[in-house]
Amino acid sequence: MATQHSRSAARLMMAPAVILLLGWMLVPLTMTLYFSFKKFLPLRGDSLGNGLEWVGLENYSRFVGSSSFWPSVQATLIIVGSVLVITVVLGTLLALLLDQPMWGQGIVRILVITPFFVMPTVSGLVWKNMFMDPINGILAHLFKFFGAQPLEWLSQASMQSIIMIVSWQWLPFATLILLTAIQSLDSEQLEASEMDGAPVLKRFWHIILPHMSRAITVVILIQTIFLLSIFAEIFVTTAGAFGTKTLTYLIFQRVLESQNVGLGSAGGVYAIILANIVAIFLMRIVGKNLDR
């Protein structure tokens, strides 16, 4: 429903954003793909100028063959999955609570939202030192107070610690989106179900939860995008040690620490494939929800 004028204007006005993103996607992607078939060790004098040696699929097989590969995929999926479950479940409960009448709701909302503003490097460092330090951390004090042996969080329970830190960062996001969804629920619908004599739990299951499904989808989509690439939290806490090496981190180490660009690029291609599998799955859901 538009004229030729507005349609051509629309194409013109969409062009900058589309072209920029297309370039941003295609140029580095092509380069990564190219490097992944090459031996490329900048520290040993390899450079684009001198020409790179073609090594076929060697980088790919070496990357998968490395003992760190599968654990890193596993670590990635465990972190993303756990954080999603924790934030969605706790977020739903918290949202239900915040929807109840209370004094100082605005202030509680501010308290809850605040972790979202904290940059990942800061939250990583604060948790690592002031909370999880086995001698001087708050959690150590707390354990000692109850007569327990303080835990060396980041080495003994490294995954749990990372998951805890990341969940703390993302819980506000989940809570607020879910709260918005709950608040938009037509109260007449709830009242009608109350009139019908539905008990609280049934009401939650059959009315509130379906109403929130779209919001939950959004939470999962957005969080997955960000969680797949978490970096700083690991960078400043365990630096990938103690089984917390995610795929992102493994590639980072290959490229920047051991300066093996070819190998790292092959890893990058794997990461892109993993992300795409997740993306296709998510886009299906979101695409469906967009129509509504």
Add this chain to the structure above:
Amino acid sequence: MGQIVLNKVQKKFGDVEVIPPLDLTIADGEFAVFVGPSGCGKSTLLRLIAGLEDVTSGSIQIDGKEASDAPPAKRGLAMVFQSYALYPHMSVRKNIAFPLRMAKMDKAEIDKRVTSAASVLNLTDYLDRRPGQLSGGQRQRVAIGRAIVREPSAFLFDEPLSNLDAALRVGMRLEISELHKRLDTTMVYVTHDQVEAMTMADKIVVLQAGVIEQVGSPLELYHTPRNVFVAGFIGSPKMNLIEGALAEQHNAKTIGIRPEHVQVATTQSDGALQGTVGVAEHLGSDTFIHIHGVAGCDPMTVRAAGDVTVRHGDTVYLTPDATQIHRFDNDGIRIP
């Protein structure tokens, strides 16, 4: 000045032809009303004239100038939308001034025009309010104000009254008619309400499925509907359309008789049709009686002047005025 000529105008959305090639001329200063059931293409036709949609083929001339490819702003037309489409973030004054501001008119002239439009439309006291603070009728007047300050060569109205309540609608109808008489500018008005069409139009264009069924003055349409569709669409209550034996007596497939052209009596007389009263609607000035049992037309509606006392189940006798019978052939076309 404001002559609008449509020449073989056709509109397709994708493969769907919503308006088959169509010719129409709206004379300068004329009040033309496009009327038809919803989905008949009347709004699309208006949007084509406005330039908010492209014609697929054919041409539109405004003021004798080819306008088919001109953007809306260059056509010299002003439009009043169904939802009023006021700018919610601007005061009434700014809303009315907006087209002038866009035309880069100087400040003093803008003020002068806005003030005069506001006084014409009784909006002077509301100039500094936001549209959100106005009633439906007032918003409608602001939308009209925004249209008249531009002194366009023609006004386009897209169902402007359908969001108002019944009482307000009658009032606004009069105001728009008065405005037309005073400005003497071409107006094209789209409505699905045939009463609006009859009361306001100089020329009515009856549309169905994108096709013009008839063009004419309100009384032409009333007295000589070109086909069964127009006959049934124009007039309230609707014309009684009778098929079967009764129609054959008049050598027609269908005959039509308006409710006001049927005499109703409680006593039998020669050649009268017999029926039973279903519902009688008493309006005080008139009585609409819906009658069952007349062959080929059920229910048959009769309009009797004044207050007629008949009850549900009463037997009545109907005599159509023979001079007012409309006859239609097998294709539904009027037989002269």
Add this chain to the structure above:
Amino acid sequence: MARAVTNTRKTVNTVIAWSIGLLIFFPILWTILTSFKTEAQAINDPPLFLFFDWTLENYAAVQERSNYMRFLWNSIIIAGGSTLLGVIIAVPAAWSMAFVPSKRTKDILLWMLSTKMLPAVGVLYPIYLIFIQLGLLDTRVGLVVVLMLINMPIIVWMLYTYFREIPVEILEASRMDGASLRDEILYVLAPMALPGIASTVLLNFILAWNEAFWTLNLTAAKAAPLTAFIASYSSPEGLFFAKLSAASTMAIAPILLLGWFSQKQLVRGLTFGAVK
């Protein structure tokens, strides 16, 4: 729901909600408190809450070690610049998608969002090489461009959802009134979508402010923003809790204040316009 709620129930809700709220907020509160302690008090056992000798010496020490203002300025330029540039490019695109939709609009939107899923680490080295070639490494311009690109899908998406709430008829009215496309966007669409645009700007400013992959990997000294400023505290040297807290507080304070004051707008923005 206009129904009386018993005070007992309200009290119980209040107590539970406040406890959880404070628990979630505690790490930040504790960081802020610790930043005012001496290093010895910071690791005191049992922990000291309010009764300690308040001091500003840590802030002075942090400022002496690294020039806070330079990092702050870099953060502001990078986050602000990328957001502003992103919005300027995204508004026309979102206008097109919202008001002149075609069959491909949805696909383009989803494609844009999917570029966001591209793992940054997968393209780190190419970007690194390109940056060296173009002399963008460790420059604010380089980071503005990169952060603009990574946030663009979200900006377009959010603006699109906000724009869709605006009736097309109003834009058509402005076209009839003689507004050019520029006028239409500037005088009609933008003011009407202002709350949505504000939410978008706020959220993306925060996302850019906190972005830590590209800012850590593409800067060294000159263009390093606060994410890098704080990362330099990741290797501990002796007792440093109080100084770490001071540095952390300095890094998050600006965005915390911004977030608190614009909380209403932000919550709207946080939902990415996808949840009403």
